[in-house]
Amino acid sequence: MRRAVRIGYSAAGLLIAAVWAFPIYWMVSTAFKSGKDMYSATPQFVPLHPTGDNFADVFGDSTFWQAAANSLIATVLTVVLAMAVAFAAAVAVARFRFFGRRTFLMSILIMKMVPSIALVIPIFLTLTEIQDASLGALQLTDAVPGLVIAYLAFALPFAVWALRGFVLGVPSELEEAAMIDGCSQVQAFRRVTLPLIVPGLVATSIFTMILAWNEYLLTYFLISSPEKYTLPLWLSHFVTTEGTSFGPLMAGATIIALPVAVFFMFVQRNLARGLTAGAVRG
Amino acid sequence: MSTLDEPAVARPLPAPRPSAARARRSRPRLPYLLILPALAVSLAVIGYPLIRVIVLSFQQWGVAQIFSDAGPPFVGLRNYSRILGDPVFWTVVVRTLVLTAVMVGLSMGVGVGLALLMERVHAWVRGVMTFSLIMAWAVPTFVSTQIFAWMTEQNFGVLNYVLGLGQHNWYTDAKQGLAVATLIVVWGAVPFITVTTYAALTQVPAELVEAARLDGAGGRQVFFGITLPSIKPVLVIVTALSIIWDFSVFNQIYILRNGAPSPDYQTLAIYAYMQAYQGHEYGYASAVAVVTVLLLLVVSVFYIRQLIKTGEAE
Numbered sequence: 001m002r003r004a005v006r007i008g009y010s011a012a013g014l015l016i017a018a019v020w021a022f023p024i025y026w027m028v029s030t031a032f033k034s035g036k037d038m039y040s041a042t043p044q045f046v047p048l049h050p051t052g053d054n055f056a057d058v059f060g061d062s063t064f065w066q067a068a069a070n071s072l073i074a075t076v077l078t079v080v081l082a083m084a085v086a087f088a089a090a091v092a093v094a095r096f097r098f099f100g101r102r103t104f105l106m107s108i109l110i111m112k113m114v115p116s117i118a119l120v121i122p123i124f125l126t127l128t129e130i131q132d133a134s135l136g137a138l139q140l141t142d143a144v145p146g147l148v149i150a151y152l153a154f155a156l157p158f159a160v161w162a163l164r165g166f167v168l169g170v171p172s173e174l175e176e177a178a179m180i181d182g183c184s185q186v187q188a189f190r191r192v193t194l195p196l197i198v199p200g201l202v203a204t205s206i207f208t209m210i211l212a213w214n215e216y217l218l219t220y221f222l223i224s225s226p227e228k229y230t231l232p233l234w235l236s237h238f239v240t241t242e243g244t245s246f247g248p249l250m251a252g253a254t255i256i257a258l259p260v261a262v263f264f265m266f267v268q269r270n271l272a273r274g275l276t277a278g279a280v281r282g
Numbered sequence: 283m284s285t286l287d288e289p290a291v292a293r294p295l296p297a298p299r300p301s302a303a304r305a306r307r308s309r310p311r312l313p314y315l316l317i318l319p320a321l322a323v324s325l326a327v328i329g330y331p332l333i334r335v336i337v338l339s340f341q342q343w344g345v346a347q348i349f350s351d352a353g354p355p356f357v358g359l360r361n362y363s364r365i366l367g368d369p370v371f372w373t374v375v376v377r378t379l380v381l382t383a384v385m386v387g388l389s390m391g392v393g394v395g396l397a398l399l400m401e402r403v404h405a406w407v408r409g410v411m412t413f414s415l416i417m418a419w420a421v422p423t424f425v426s427t428q429i430f431a432w433m434t435e436q437n438f439g440v441l442n443y444v445l446g447l448g449q450h451n452w453y454t455d456a457k458q459g460l461a462v463a464t465l466i467v468v469w470g471a472v473p474f475i476t477v478t479t480y481a482a483l484t485q486v487p488a489e490l491v492e493a494a495r496l497d498g499a500g501g502r503q504v505f506f507g508i509t510l511p512s513i514k515p516v517l518v519i520v521t522a523l524s525i526i527w528d529f530s531v532f533n534q535i536y537i538l539r540n541g542a543p544s545p546d547y548q549t550l551a552i553y554a555y556m557q558a559y560q561g562h563e564y565g566y567a568s569a570v571a572v573v574t575v576l577l578l579l580v581v582s583v584f585y586i587r588q589l590i591k592t593g594e595a596e
Contacts, residue, residue: 006402006403006404010403012403013400013408014410016411020414020417020418023429024417043438043443086320089316091316096313096316098314111324113526115578116530118331118332118572118575119332121558122335122338123327149327153327153328156320156324160320210420214422221555232424235424235428244540249432253421253424253425256422257425260422261416268412268416272478272480
């Protein structure tokens with residue numbers, strides 16, 4: 001009886017997994033279809049004449065490589081800055097009791113609540129003004145460094161909160177034991193806690209990376225020149241008023257989503273643990 | 283609040299670590315130095331823009347002000363009275379509230395349901411489920427929206443074929459178009475909710491469940507007496523985040539409508555965008571943004587209350 005119930009649950013789980021994965025499958029299989037096969041009256045659930053033409057289109061396009069480079073630069077800068085700044089703050093709030101700690105934590109949570117739409121107008125205008133005040137010496141709108149500033153607005157609160165969860169996950173008793181054995185506090189932290197937090201640091205950086213890599217709304221507001229496009233923005237050039245070239249669009253989308261999915265598989269377990277540890281511990 | 287994943291055994295009393303406590307108290311400056319960079323950056327990228335958007339909402343800020351040296355004039359509550367007197371705005375507010383309720387309700391219901399299901403399936407099925415959820419999570423919204431646009435394409439969309447709808451156009455009726463947008467949002471939001479809730483479920487102390495079982499508690503009693511209270515903080519945060527994301531939904535609708543959503547497709551975020559970047563009415567758009575944040579605060583008051591309670595108990 002119990003076994004039958006479990007098999008029933010498992011079957012339901014598999015069905016849901018299939019339904020959930022279908023859009024992804026449809027993206028990838030469309031990417032391998034020729035125009036004729038894509039636009040057939042009866043959809044081909046398995047590409048009958050798989051072709052690499054759509055991928056060749058994407059890889060042969062110099063603007064794709066330009067956008068990939070922009071995405072890479074913006075993402076790496078965001079991750080490095082956010083992680084350096086957030087890690088220090090996370091250690092402070094997880095390991096020390098100090099006046100203003102609760103206020104700081106509360107502010108971080110409230111910052112996570114601010115929608116991009118409320119930030120994008122002032123960020124855009126402020127960047128324009130700084131640029132004007134510097135007589136164009138600081139190019140911030142329609143420029144990758146300006147994007148990094150905007151990305152930090154959502155990356156930082158997330159990174160502080162997630163890292164705090166991971167630091168809390170290492171019992172401070174371990175550090176105290178090391179200090180009894182003669183380590184200084186800094187040494188104890190570096191030798192005991194830091195190695196144990198590495199998975200958390202990796203998970204949080206990869207997740208921050210994904211946020212920046214996938215970001216669309218802020219980028220769309222701040223970037224106007226095609227040579228400054230990031231990858232999600234670059235994809236939009238397949239959408240024209242005459243219609244959408246779904247074949248190369250799906251090939252480009254597959255290429256952009258693939259590394260993210262792979263990274264995600266590696267860190268999702270760690271990440272979920274860190275996020276919930278933060279939440280459960282309040 | 284009680285620290286659930288630190289059972290009483292591990293830390294019998296908060297007191298017995300005087301040496302460390304003393305060491306930490308003797309260096310009160312270090313934590314401030316550590317949070318200083320985060321504080322500075324967040325004030326610059328979130329705090330200042332927030333203050334700025336509030337100031338902007340009281341100003342006349344349009345194309346003329348961008349190209350003139352004179353600062354933008356303050357116009358008092360004019361932007362706000364213009365919003366409040368605009369029937370379009372109120373339609374947009376109601377649409378945003380309804381959409382948020384539907385999106386959050388569906389994603390939380392399905393997400394938590396799937397997390398509970400994941401606890402009950404074979405380990406390898408759980409792996410398969412995690413895999414397909416992660417794939418959906420990893421896809422950028424621009425991509426997921428285009429996938430759904432392709433699946434609902436009038437002549438060749440696979441959805442029409444599967445549902446046997448013939449050449450159905452999903453977008454002439456905004457209700458149907460918004461239903462597609464809801465589908466995209468829910469599809470993308472469920473993985474985060476499921477994975478996080480499942481992680482919280484694995485942290486529910488097994489001893490407590492066992493003890494309750496020994497005392498004769500049934501499945502339902504265990505769920506409502508132990509499981510639910512244990513994962514409640516996570517559920518509150520996940521719900522709050524869903525409300526925030528869905529209330530300010532932009533990408534899915536905007537991209538689905540190829541960057542030109544007709545008025546009956548507009549949510550608050552899109553309405554504010556249209557005012558700012560097409561009408562160059564930055565002051566007015568800022569007022570809309572401020573009202574959006576205020577409404578969001580009202581909607582998530584429960585979450586904030588929970589946070590304050592948590593803070594007090596700590």
